[in-house]
Amino acid sequence: MRPIIGFCFLILLLGACAPKTEPPPEPTPVAAGQKDAQQEYLWQVMRRLAQFPYIPKATATVRESGTVLLRLTVSRDGRLLDVGLERSSGVPSLDAGVIESARRASPYPPLPAEIQGDRHRFLLPVSFRYNPRR
Secondary structure, eight states, rough: OOOOOEEEOBBBBBTTOOSSSSSSOOOOOHHHHHHHHHHHHHHHHHHHHHHHHHOOOOOOHHHHOOOEEEEEEEEEEOEEEEEEEOOOSHHHHHHHHHHHHHHHHOOOOOTTTTTTEEEEEEEEEEEEEEOOOO
16 A cells, blocks of 8 residues: 655645735725635635545655645636646655646635635645655
8 A cells, every 4th residue: 555645734825925015904804804714715625635635656756745835726616727836845746746636626615705706816835744654
């Protein structure tokens, strides 16, 4: 039995790490509600991705680890419109594996009403760790 590379997720909303020159304005109830909706939606996406783990085929890859910054664009109805790498893990097979897992996990839950627009782009860090017990 081949070991499964475990997924570890962190939330990173698009633009959350952009440098700011002045303090951000106080959030309005609508903005706060949208941020909460985005965070809850990302948890749903992470749970969906966890159902489609990356299983390395090459034995050399099994012991590799790294973090991919995945870029997902999801339509209002949950269809995956685009997936790509914002930042590579440095291990091409892991990068390809997480992209393939994101495609296999589609469709995702529909976007909540609090997230505006017909599509939304998310950045999602996905970390790989070798787990010999699985």
